[in-house]
Amino acid sequence: MKWPVDVALARPVPQLPAGPWAYEIKVDGHRTVLWRIKDSVRLQSRTGRDVIAL
Numbered sequence: 001m002k003w004p005v006d007v008a009l010a011r012p013v014p015q016l017p018a019g020p021w022a023y024e025i026k027v028d029g030h031r032t033v034l035w036r037i038k039d040s041v042r043l044q045s046r047t048g049r050d051v052i053a054l
Contacts, residue, residue, distance in 0.1 A: 003035065003042070003044065004044050004048035004049075005033060005044070007033055007046045030045070030046075031045075031046040032044060032045055032051060
């Protein structure tokens with residue numbers, strides 16, 4: 001995988017579609033992706049910005 005990645009975004013729908021799908025409740029907060037590469041960790045924001053690099 002290459003940095004940065006597209007982060008899935010929640011969207012409202014009038015009803016849940018039928019089928020073998022998984023659903024999650026959207027809660028307020030920050031949507032981020034955690035990257036672990038060897039001995040380092042990166043946290044990517046929803047917009048692709050590097051939030052922290054250790």
